[in-house]
Amino acid sequence: MNQRNYQRELDNLVKQNEASGKVPKLLLHVCCAPCSSFCLESLAPHFDVTVFFCNPNIDDPEEYHRRAEEEKRLLREMNLPRPVGFLEGEYNPERFHEAVRGHETDPEGGERCGICFELRLRESAKAAKAGGFDYFTTSLTISPMKSAPRLNAIGERIGAEEGVAFLPSDFKKKNGFLRSTELSREYGLYRQDYCGCSYSKREAAARKAQCSSAAKTDSAIVSASESSCRRCSS
Numbered sequence: 295m296n297q298r299n300y301q302r303e304l305d306n307l308v309k310q311n312e313a314s315g316k317v318p319k320l321l322l323h324v325c326c327a328p329c330s331s332f333c334l335e336s337l338a339p340h341f342d343v344t345v346f347f348c349n350p351n352i353d354d355p356e357e358y359h360r361r362a363e364e365e366k367r368l369l370r371e372m373n374l375p376r377p378v379g380f381l382e383g384e385y386n387p388e389r390f391h392e393a394v395r396g397h398e399t400d401p402e403g404g405e406r407c408g409i410c411f412e413l414r415l416r417e418s419a420k421a422a423k424a425g426g427f428d429y430f431t432t433s434l435t436i437s438p439m440k441s442a443p444r445l446n447a448i449g450e451r452i453g454a455e456e457g458v459a460f461l462p463s464d465f466k467k468k469n470g471f472l473r474s475t476e477l478s479r480e481y482g483l484y485r486q487d488y489c490g491c492s493y494s495k496r497e498a499a500a501r502k503a504q505c506s507s508a509a510k511t512d513s514a515i516v517s518a519s520e521s522s523c524r525r526c527s528s
């Protein structure tokens with residue numbers, strides 16, 4: 295079976311909208327400022343974008359507010375071709391914990407993450423529908439740790455259920471992840487080293503501990519551990 299190229303689908307849609315002179319309204323769900331930086335750079339020239347910060351998966355309130363404030367700062371400072379709005383979803387970590395109950399020990403990328411994507415994309419679709427947006431999508435596809443086919447399948451299903459179109463994307467294509475690290479440096483963005491929930495925080499800490507013990511062993515293992523440390527950064 296042919297694999298879909300979500301980024302090419304997005305590019306084609308942009309061309310069609312440009313040919314007909316349309317600037318559609320887009321609600322962009324964002325997980326954090328670093329991941330959203332490249333998405334904003336690539337989408338703002340073609341869409342009337344509003345950012346939707348909806349992340350009840352972040353169960354440490356201090357971390358949640360830090361990421362939300364960093365997103366707002368990025369929107370103030372980033373040089374974009376048109377103004378970008380900011381909306382915040384309800385911050386209710388209890389809802390996340392209830393949704394993932396029984397999946398606390400799933401590894402990152404497992405079933406717990408599917409439930410987490412579903413929760414955040416469902417809220418995004420509802421907000422997009424209520425706000426009269428043409429599309430909704432998510433910055434999550436930029437992460438090398440997250441599957442674009444999985445996220446697009448969930449987004450499209452939820453979009454059909456809620457009556458609002460999901461914009462296909464795979465922001466890690468076209469060196470999107472690399473560009474997000476450059477933009478993060480340029481704007482001095484806070485880059486967390488774990489995905490968001492307490493379970494991913496524990497996993498990231500365990501990976502780091504493994505990396506540093508490997509680093510003490512010999513220099514060949516050091517370079518391998520460095521590349522796996524970079525993978526920790528979402």
Ligand code: SF4
Nearest residue numbers: 407410489490491494
């Ligand atoms: S690892 Fe990330 S995507 Fe998976 S459940 Fe935790 S916060 Fe959600």
